[in-house]
Structure formats: C-alpha cells, structure tokens
Amino acid sequence: MQQSTEDRPESDQEDAAPLLNQQLSLGKGLCSARYSLVLILHFSLFMMYSLRVNLSIAIIAMTNGTNPGSLPNSSTDVCPNRSHAQPNGSHREFTQGAPVYDWSAETQGVILSAFFYGYLFTQLLGGYWSGQFGGKLVLGYGLLSTSALTLLVPLAAGLGAAYLIGLQALLGMAEDALLGPSSPSLQLESSASTWGGLTSSTSSGISHGRSLPLLAMIKSLPLWAIAVPCFCSEWLFYTLLTSMPMYMHEVLHFDIRENGLLAALPYIGNWLCTIVSGVLADFLLSKQVFSIATVRKLFSVLGMMLPAISLVAVSYVGCDYRAAVVFLTLSMTVISMCGAGFYTNHMDIAPRYAGFVLGVTNTLGTVSGIIAPAAVGFFTSQDLLTGWRNVFCVSAALNLFGPLFYVTFGSGTIQDWAREDTALQ
Template identity: 80%
Template sequence: MQQSTEDRPESDQEDAAPLLNQQLSLGKGLCSARYSLVLILHFSLFMMYSLRVNLSIAIIAMTNGTNPGSLTNSSTDVCPNRSHAQPNGSHRAFTQGAPVYDWRAETQGVILSALFYGYLFTQLLGGYWSGQFGGKLVLGYGLLSTSALMLLVPLAAGLGAVYLIGLQALLGMAEGVIFPAQYMLLAKWAPPLERSRLIQLAVAGCTFGTFVTFPAAGIICQYVGWPYVFYIFGGIGCVWCGFWFLLVYEDPACHPHISAGEKEYIVSSLANQGISHGRSLPLLAMIKSLPLWAIAVPCFCSEWLFYTLLTSMPTYMHEVLHFDIRENGLLAALPYIGNWLCAIVSGVLADFLLSKQVFSIATVRKLFSVLGMMLPAISLVAVSYVGCDYTAAVVFLTLSMTVISMCGAGFYTKHMDIAPRYAGFVLGVTNTLGTVSGIIAPTAVGFLTSQDLLTGWRNVFCVSAALNLFGRLFYVTFGRGTIQDWAREDTALQ
C-alpha cells in the first residue's frame, strides 16, 4: 500500500510535491520539440568529444609511432607475453607525405594535457555566461570556436610544439563553456519527470563520439594522413554549428513549431524553478551549501576514476597485458559503447521510477549514484587482484567504464534539482573540480607505476576505488533533492 503524503517525512513531501501534480500526457513522443533538442545536443557533444580525443590518436602518426612512455624500471613484475602478441612496430605503416616530428615523451604528455588547463579556466565563465546570454549562444559559439581552431592544428604543429601547446589550451578554453551551457539549456526544457533520460540521452553523445573517433581517426591517419584528421573533424564541426544555430531555440516560448500542449506541459512543470539568473549570484550561500558540496565531492571522485581509465587503460593493456596495437584499439573503444548504452538505459529507468512514484527524487538520485560509484570501485579492485588473467581484466575494466555512466542519472542531474536557475554555473563549479582530478590522476598513475608495474597498477586501481567509495558516502550523507533556498527566485531583484 502506497504511503500517503501526510505520512511521509517533511523533506520527502517537498521532494515529491512537484511530481504529484504533473501528468505525462502531452508531447511525450520522440518527435516532440524537447526530444528533437536532445538529439541535436547528443550530436553536438558527439562532435565536442570527437574534437577532444582525435589528437590522442593522431599524435602516434605525428611522432612516427614514438611511444608516449616506456618502461624505465627493470621490474620483472609484469605479465608474460602472450603467444599471439605482435611486436610494437607490427602495425600498418602510416601514409607517407605527412610531416613527422621528433617530440620527446615528456613533450607529448604536455601537448595532450594542455587542453585540460584551458578547459579548467572557462568552466565557471561558461556557466555564468549561459545564465546571462542563454545556453544556445554560448554552446554554439563554443563549439564553433573549437571546430575552427581544430583546423589550425597542422599549422601550429609545423611551427613547433610550443605553438601546438598554446593552441591546445585555446581549444580547451573554447570547449570549457559547452557543458555548463548545455545544462542551462536543458534546465529550461527538461520536465522533472523526464530530466534523467533527457540529460543522459544528450550526454551519451560524449562516449559515442569517443567510440567512433578512436577507429575513424586511426583509419584517416593510415590512408590519408594525420593532418586530415583535424581538417575533416574541424570542417564537420563548423558545418554542424550552422544547423545548431538554425534548429535550436533557447526555451519552449521561443520555439515557433512546438505544440501548444507540449509548451504548456513544459512551462507548467518548471513553473516553480524561476527564471534564469542575471548578473547577480549568491556565491556565499553556494559556498555554505552542503547539498552543493554533495555534488562537487563525488564529481571529483568519479571523474578521477573516469579520467584514470580514459587516459591510462590503453597503457595498462599494452604494458601489463601485452595487447598489440590492433587489439588495444578495439578493446579500448569497447567500454565506451557500453558506457553509451548504460547511460541511456539508466536515464530511462530513473525517470520510470519517478513517474511511478516508486521513490522520491532524492532517493532515485542516491540509488543511481551508489550503483554508479560502488560497482566500478568493486570492479577496479577485482582488476588489481586478477593479475595476468587477460579475459577477467578486460571484463572488469569494461564493466567499470560502463557502469560509471549510471552516475549521470544520480548526482550529475542534481544541479537542476537543487538549483535550476543556476544549473549552468553550478555545473561549472562541479565540472571544474572534475577537471582538476583529470589533471592530477594521470600524474598519479605515472608516479605509482614508476617501479613495479603490477604492484603499481594495483595501487592505482585501489586509490581510484577508495576515492569513489568516499564520494558515494559523502553524497548519500549530504545529498538533497529539493530546490535550495538560495536558488529560489528573488523577487526583490525583479
């Protein structure tokens, strides 16, 4: 028997109140305006991640296959070579004619990490600008700038590594505004009962872009030449931005073709969140807000695990498990298709639980956060103890990267739950911390694995797992599902 509203705790009443008054009856189909927007966002984030990761593949051809790292220790604590593993240089030779640069491993590392320093710089600005000027313009110009700058990568590389590092930082700055702007845009379009699935459908474009770009960029490098990786992806990005500005509208009221029923449904379901913020931000109240910290802390912890796998899983497969280049590329791409599918399924499932009033918003977010952080942590600990069991190691690594996407239906959606008016800025705050972990984690991997590889990687996985479990505990303790007082519309400023 369902519990009555009067019998529920006060916090759950406030949490469930806006849901009990909504009906999913109008404009629900995949052809609705809001789902069309999410599909466009999906491909926009697909392009963003394609532009972000293509250098990771192209730099192999740019440096004539120079390994970004090599074993500097004499440890024998590694797995034995498998009988079918091929020598490192056995892969197909890259096309002739493209320039090749003599960059040391350290230089390559700086080039690849430079994007994140720029990316770190504009997270808060992107959130603030999207609140003032709208998510459509900020995201559109951010993606257009990223695409245009990508066309200059071959020129910058030819001028020297310093120029390419500077260009990478600029690319990061252009990309940094995209995620906060996306959240600000969805805050105006996503009804609470559909928020999980809409966000997850949009963000799934990131991992799908990674999955496609890894093999596509390798093929382009082999058959056409590495400069065309940047010309092709940059050109497609510029063309796509034209469709973005033509097809995207800031909110339902601006859309000329949305049905009256869908517009009324969206507007009425979001009526209690207030309008977008202007120049004023309640910074002191944000700093004191435990529910906001309850998003930021697990974001840092989960991004540590994610970036550890993103940047170091191919290295682990090569140096410890001895997969050759062809095997490594395929196996490194597989977890991203699992991540993509799990993101979509978890978003639909979370909204189903909310629509059936099985759990409150706070409970649903905590459930998916716990699963999305605990299961990857367990999987990584398992990897650290399976040793040289190649099949088990790959299965657990894939499971870890796949299940972590469930966090998208958990605390990553909380920005709109606790502060819809400031969703872009709050996302900028938490994403900044996540980017910091993305900068620190690869350095920590290098430090921990500098001696015995198996022992070092065991420490890498255990540290990532421990951080994930701490983030889960922090969120479950302090996470809330209601709009915070500092995020409510201040009529005094009208």
C-alpha cells in the same frame, strides 16, 4: 491508492522533483521540440567527446617506443607481446612517412592533461552564460571553434610538444563552452523556447539572471556533497578516457587497431547504461517508490563503488587481457549510473542556478582531469605494472570516498538560497 500532491505532507511535497511536475508545450510525437533537442544534444555530445578523446588514441602511434625516455622501467613479469606491433614499439601500418615523436611518459601525461587547463579556465563562465543567454549560440560556436582548432593538432605536434600543449589548452577553453548546453535536464527544459520557438507553460525560474547567492552557495553542504563525488568520479572517468588506450598498448600489447576497437567497448556500455539508469530513476521517482534524495544516493553509490571494485580487480588480473577488458568495460559502464545520481542533483537543490552550479561542481571535476593524466605519467614512468596498479588503486580509493561523502551530506530538496522568492527579495 496514491495520495495526491495536496494530501501529502509538506516535507514530501518539498522532496518532489522540481522538474517532473512541470509540463512544457513542446508538441507531440517524434517530431516534437523535445525529441529534436534530444537529437541535437546527442550529436553535439558525440562530437564533443570525439574531439576530446582522439589524441588519446593517436598519441600511441605518434610516440617513439624506442626512445628510452618514452618507455617506463618494466617489471620482470611483463606481459607477452601478443599484438602485431613491432618489437621496438612501432606499428607496421605507420612506418611510411608518419611522424614519430620522442615524448616521455611524463610528457605524454602533460599533453593529455593540458586540455583540462583550458577547460578549467572558462568553466564557471560557461555555466553562467548558459543560464544568462541559453545554449544555442554557445553550443554552435563551441563546436565550430573546437573542430577548427583540432585541425591544427598535426601542425602543433610538428612544431614541438610545447605548442601541442598550448593548443590542447585552447581546445579545452573552446570545448568548455559546451558545458552549459550539455547540462541535460536544464537545457532540455530551458532551451526549448530558444531552439523550438515555444514557450513553457510554467514559470520555473530556471534562468537566474544576474544575481548569484555566492556566499550561501559556499556554505551549502548539499552543494559540496555534489562537488566532492564529482571530483572523485571524474578522476576515474578521465583516467580511463585519456589513458586506457595507453594501458592496452603498453601492458596488454594490443596494436593500434585492436586498441581502438576494444577501447570503444566501455563507452558503448556507458552509453547503454546511461539510458537505462535514467529511465529507471525516472520510473522510481514518478511512481514515488523512493524520495529524490534516496534515488540520487542509490544511483551514486552503485555508480561509484562498483567501478572501484572493478578497477582493483584490473590491477590484479595481470596479463589476462580478457579479464582486464571485461573489468575496464564494467567500470566505465556502471559509472554512468552517477548521471541519475549526484550529476542530476543540481536540478533538485537549485533549479534556478543549475547552469552556474554545474559549472562550480564541474570545475572540481576538471581539476581531477588535470591531475589524473599527469599522475598516470608519473606512476608509469617508475615501473610499468606497479605504476598502473597504483593508478587503478588511487582511482578506486577516491571512488569509495566520494559516495560516502555524498550519502552523508547529500539532499534532494530545493535549498533556501535557491528559491525564487528568496532571490527576489
């Protein structure tokens, strides 16, 4: 027989999930406010990533494969051309009047990374706003402005790469407003009263108000334990998000239609694994099989080390495109397990400040989004196959370091600086 909460030792009670024991009056059944919020956030995130990733696919057709500066030096063991692409790198379906630009590999890397300059700029502000005002207006205006700016991409590209880089930075700033509302546990609980017109039955202290214990946050190792693997895993994620279509085109020689279809497979796996890993983590916590800290560390280790191994495998499969697609799909699928690991750990260690803390850790993750695409352009401009091998090996090395740091310093308990009674003093 399981012990009641009152009978368990105080240390075990502290390690209990702060949100699992909070019951909200959100209605019942599929028409409840909870399911409505899940549906809204689902389609919002769907649109957010669609707007973010479309240029990664489009840039393949937008660039001129005949430009000497756009094609990196090829190794002698280049893969055979198995696609419907023309030998000069252009595409039959885009030869009639479609503009083509002479952008080098380095320029393409800067264009793809420019989004994250803007995304970084308002990261902390977006997290603070979500805790101060809730997510309703921030989410709506963020999606609207991002969609409107995306319509200007063809015009900016026609004016020149510098204009497109500037527009990408503006897109990043607009989409950063979606950061707070996309924090899953935080906004699902705290936005219920905003969207659903309902009031929670417990004072959870999720809204932090105006006070922020910044010095205590800076000194907090459990917070750094989230930030470091966030940087490492985001490096891998953004590398694949922005550059995987380019790898499939340049190395594996998939045409634009095959590229779009095959590039979608890893994200289908990511979507399914996110759901399964979240349900499994909640099951382990609700049945008290493991403590909060153990569950977070288990899913973090699996979600980072397995993709690292898969990426190393990709770098050595050569021209075996089937094996490459399998390993890339496995990497992007399994990395979603981190969502039940350190990505959710904000709510464990600081539920009052989860929106702002997410902004802090996601800022470091965004830095990797700035560096990674530019690094891809640099590596692949030297030598194609060797460059991509270096890209995958660097990502793998970071994804081995991240979980080691998290396992060493991560925590599953609310930190002293995040307690409500401490904040009120």
